[in-house]
Structures are given as structure tokens and as C-alpha cells.
Amino acid sequence: MKDSECAPLEKLLNQISGQWTMYILWTLDTNGVMRFGELRRKVDGISPKVLTQRLRMLEENGIIYRYYESTIPPQVSYELTERGKELSKPLYDLCELASRWYGDETKM
């Protein structure tokens, strides 16, 4: 009877549909490898706590890599995994469409 359900989609959406999450992914997608502080500045308004939570969750789900270098001060970088990069196209489409709907005067 269930003719149009999609459990995988539900699972994926649970992983990426939290507040900030897709915007973080889009930021990583357009900027490539980024350090924590850099991301924090780009994703304007996010608190370090929430940013850490999102990054940890995305790492656990295999969507981003985390590179830790124990220099002083420590450098931690984040990057989309191959899977993460597959989100690039739908994110780009959403961004394009959002720019058409709401204008892109603040973009780029």
C-alpha cells in the first residue's frame, strides 16, 4: 500500500535538514577546505557550540572529513567527502532558485 514512501530520503533529510546544516554544506562546497574559525565567520550568527555539533554529526554520517593537526595553535580543517560532494548539485540548484525567488543582491 505504501506506494510513494522513501525511507532513504527520510534518513538523508534527518541528517541534513537541521538548522544551519545545509548552509554549512553549501559553504564548504563553495569554499573547499576550511578551518573552524573560517567556517564560523562565513556561517554568520552560528555559535561555536552548534557549529561543532553539526560538524561532528556530518563527520559521523560520512559527509565531511575532519583533519586535525596538533600544531600550536591546533589547526582543524573540514572538507566534503566524496559523498558530501554529491550534495553539491542539489545545493547549487537550491541556491540558484533561491536567488531567483528572493534576489541575489547580497550574494557573491
Add this chain to the structure above:
Amino acid sequence: MKDSECAPLEKLLNQISGQWTMYILWTLDTNGVMRFGELRRKVDGISPKVLTQRLRMLEENGIIYRYYESTIPPQVSYELTERGKELSKPLYDLCELASRWYGDETKM
């Protein structure tokens, strides 16, 4: 200095990234016009309260239409607007990719 921010994308994501929201949109996209009860059964596990909240919000944002017919019992139908239908492609892409990642044994 802000070289890769996208306010329109942030705005759009705020509208569609709540729990259930994109799954509701995907369900409407694949089923066409749907009544409240039908949607409720497809979006398994959602409570009527939350479904109402999401539908109202999506209507306010111009993403879905709400048709009310005061028959007895009343018939209320929902459908994607032209804007809503623009979300179809990214949603389809996400669904396809989710099926590849997590398997589609429970789908269709």
C-alpha cells in the same frame, strides 16, 4: 569581504529545513494534489498538529496552495504552487542519491 554568502539560500533553507518539511514537499511532488488525511498517512509518524503547522507555513511562503471546500465533511486539498514545483528537481536528486547511499529496498 563576504565572498561566498547567500542570503536568499539562507532564507529558503529556513523555510524548508524544518523537520518533516522537505519530506512533505517530496510527497506532494510525487502524488500531486492531496487531502490532509492522505498526507498524514503518507508522512508516517507526523502528528496532525505539526502537519498543520508545516502546511500553513508552506502556504504562507507561497510554496503550496490550500483548497478548501466546505462540503460535509469538508475537503481540504494541498498542491505545490509553481514555485513549489521548482523544488521538484533538487528533491528528486536528493531522493535518488539517498537511495544509492542507503538502499531503496523500502521505496516505491
Add this chain to the structure above:
DNA sequence: TTACGCAGTTACTAAAAGGTAACTACTTTA
């Protein structure tokens, strides 16, 4: 006559999520 279905709404409660601020360790600056 009683129950059920539609399409919600409302009140109440429980859980999760978010922000703020303080804290880590270490180096550089004053």
C-alpha cells in the same frame, strides 16, 4: 443510538535545541 471519519484546534507536558559565558592549552605581546 453509538461510533467513526474529516480536518483540523487547543491545552498540557516532555524533550530537545539554542545561546551565553566560562574554560582548555599554548604562544605571543606588553
Add this chain to the structure above:
DNA sequence: TAAAGTAGTTACCTTTTAGTAACTGCGTAA
């Protein structure tokens, strides 16, 4: 010697959110 900066982490508290259950009014089915 002490303060400040980097890159986060943690504790605490408040706010938001979600779920449950009961209720609406009207008609049909049992």
C-alpha cells in the same frame, strides 16, 4: 609576569519544539 589571542569544548539555563490527548461540528454507517 600578566594579559590577550587561537581553536575549539563544556556547563548551564532558557526557549522552542514536538508529541499526546481531548475536543469541534456535521454526516454516514452499524
